[in-house]
Amino acid sequence: MEFAIITKDLTKKFGSLTAVDRINIKIRKGEIFGLLGPNGAGKTTTIHMLATILKPSYGTAIVAGHDILKEPNKVREKIGIVFQDMTIDRHLTGYENMWIHGRLYGLRGHELHERIKELLEFVGLWEWKDIEVRKYSGGMIRRLEIARSLLHHPEILFLDEPTLGLDPQTRVHVWDYIMQIRKEKNMTILLTTHYMDEAEKLCDHVAIIDHGKIIAEGTPNELKTIVGNDVICIKVRCSPDKIQIFVEKLEATLDSTFVRFAMGRITLGVKNAPQVIPVIFEIARRMNIRILRLEYSRPTLDDVFLKLTGRRIREEFGSWVDFIRREKMNRFMRR
Amino acid sequence: MKWIGAFIAMWYRQVKQFLRAKPRLIGTFLHPIFWLLFFGIGFAGAFREGMSQAIFMGLSYLEFFLPGIAMMGVFTGAFMSGISVIWDKEFGYLKVVLVSPASRKASILGRIIGDSTIVVFQSVVLLLLGYLLVPSMNLINIPLYICIAFLVSISFAGIGVTIATKMQTIEGFQLIVNIITLPLMFLSGIFYPIHVAPDWIQPIILANPLTYGVDAARFVLVGKSYFNILLDIALLGVLSMILIFLTMYQFEKATIG
Numbered sequence: 001m002e003f004a005i006i007t008k009d010l011t012k013k014f015g016s017l018t019a020v021d022r023i024n025i026k027i028r029k030g031e032i033f034g035l036l037g038p039n040g041a042g043k044t045t046t047i048h049m050l051a052t053i054l055k056p057s058y059g060t061a062i063v064a065g066h067d068i069l070k071e072p073n074k075v076r077e078k079i080g081i082v083f084q085d086m087t088i089d090r091h092l093t094g095y096e097n098m099w100i101h102g103r104l105y106g107l108r109g110h111e112l113h114e115r116i117k118e119l120l121e122f123v124g125l126w127e128w129k130d131i132e133v134r135k136y137s138g139g140m141i142r143r144l145e146i147a148r149s150l151l152h153h154p155e156i157l158f159l160d161e162p163t164l165g166l167d168p169q170t171r172v173h174v175w176d177y178i179m180q181i182r183k184e185k186n187m188t189i190l191l192t193t194h195y196m197d198e199a200e201k202l203c204d205h206v207a208i209i210d211h212g213k214i215i216a217e218g219t220p221n222e223l224k225t226i227v228g229n230d231v232i233c234i235k236v237r238c239s240p241d242k243i244q245i246f247v248e249k250l251e252a253t254l255d256s257t258f259v260r261f262a263m264g265r266i267t268l269g270v271k272n273a274p275q276v277i278p279v280i281f282e283i284a285r286r287m288n289i290r291i292l293r294l295e296y297s298r299p300t301l302d303d304v305f306l307k308l309t310g311r312r313i314r315e316e317f318g319s320w321v322d323f324i325r326r327e328k329m330n331r332f333m334r335r
Numbered sequence: 336m337k338w339i340g341a342f343i344a345m346w347y348r349q350v351k352q353f354l355r356a357k358p359r360l361i362g363t364f365l366h367p368i369f370w371l372l373f374f375g376i377g378f379a380g381a382f383r384e385g386m387s388q389a390i391f392m393g394l395s396y397l398e399f400f401l402p403g404i405a406m407m408g409v410f411t412g413a414f415m416s417g418i419s420v421i422w423d424k425e426f427g428y429l430k431v432v433l434v435s436p437a438s439r440k441a442s443i444l445g446r447i448i449g450d451s452t453i454v455v456f457q458s459v460v461l462l463l464l465g466y467l468l469v470p471s472m473n474l475i476n477i478p479l480y481i482c483i484a485f486l487v488s489i490s491f492a493g494i495g496v497t498i499a500t501k502m503q504t505i506e507g508f509q510l511i512v513n514i515i516t517l518p519l520m521f522l523s524g525i526f527y528p529i530h531v532a533p534d535w536i537q538p539i540i541l542a543n544p545l546t547y548g549v550d551a552a553r554f555v556l557v558g559k560s561y562f563n564i565l566l567d568i569a570l571l572g573v574l575s576m577i578l579i580f581l582t583m584y585q586f587e588k589a590t591i592g
Binding site: 053073076079083091096 | 351
């Protein structure tokens, strides 16, 4: 099996903080690999190191067959990247942005023009090519950035939170483009995200990262099996210490993969939900706890994260990340 | 010859961006015009007929002042160009340049020459407007002036970009620019002949590269100077080379963290 990316104890420290802690991952050629984790988990730092713009404190990686420390320029030629924050010149047109980028990568003349046309048509922006980017919507800018990253026929594409801050409909569009790129251009794609639905839908393999460490890795289905077939979510009304006892009781009585109390809800992973639900009600009745709501569903990667860390990826961080994102956009617009 | 692509890309980007950013375009252009009209003309009125010739090397005050104010535009414009490096840092474009295999030396050089192209062009337009006030100016020497202005611009853009690469915020950069530009501007012979300044100021004037730029510009445009024009040009040439190499060397090592 050939690998597009192999990391060896990749580590980054900022002062006393270890942002990325001895990461070892192997990414197969032609697959979409997702780094899933909450904000601040070290995803972007990892991508920056792999893209050679940040020096690792320790360890290294082989990207597209070249060591990021020994041959950074060889690596740079073979990778394309869409950064998390917008890196487009807002006062230039879409075409000008593409043209400048192409010249940076040594393309020119007719060849460059044809390539720009092909890619802008691919992302549906050819009619917009002579409009200044500041008039584009957020989704259009993302698409332009994706097109730009593909100009020089990279072997590996890095996408850092490709749909952060986009509305649901635009997100689906961006997903379509990502899948199309993989299919048509046979590229390896490494993407980071804190949206578990994104990781589940797009990725062949997912590594879950938390506090700079990889805590689980596998296909989305493999990962989900560690929490069982069903996940039950219960909302109860009673005092906190009573909830604690209730959780312990459930853990002791039921054959569950995990029981966690987070975000005001008790979540547990089980083999067969319909079988255990009556037992849960029985325990609650005996303890005189009122169950306000109970639902069960197929597990998500967020449940996997919950089992492994006791926290949820999304609710805890999502809201303020989006807030900061919006603030940053506003500042950007005012320029 | 791959570096040419990066050079052209960044040159084009600077020039295009500048032409699009109308407020900046107008602002940097009006500033020296205001100085010329409202300071230059007003101040020239303070001297009686013949009096200014005695003080200003045989020139009328406007003849003396016009080459200086054109140089001032070049100098401040070039220095401020570092601000775009900080913009790029803040808005991530620097990462785009750093992650590309393009020669970093060529890209930063393209950027500096791009900024210089703009400020030199602006100062030439200013001179042409100034010609209406100073008909004795040697228009024929404008090409020579352009060469001198380029040397000055490259030197100070180099300093500006080098400082900006180290700075994190626009506010910090502006503070430094203000602290540095005002003294350099006043101690360069733009506003008054350098020999009238007191002795303790003289060394600063002589150490200020801008002094030689102003002196050379005055020589080619109105025919008067303190120093030999060749000395002026040699000093500026050496300085701009050193600064450009330092800037390129420094940018080569830039990372985002």
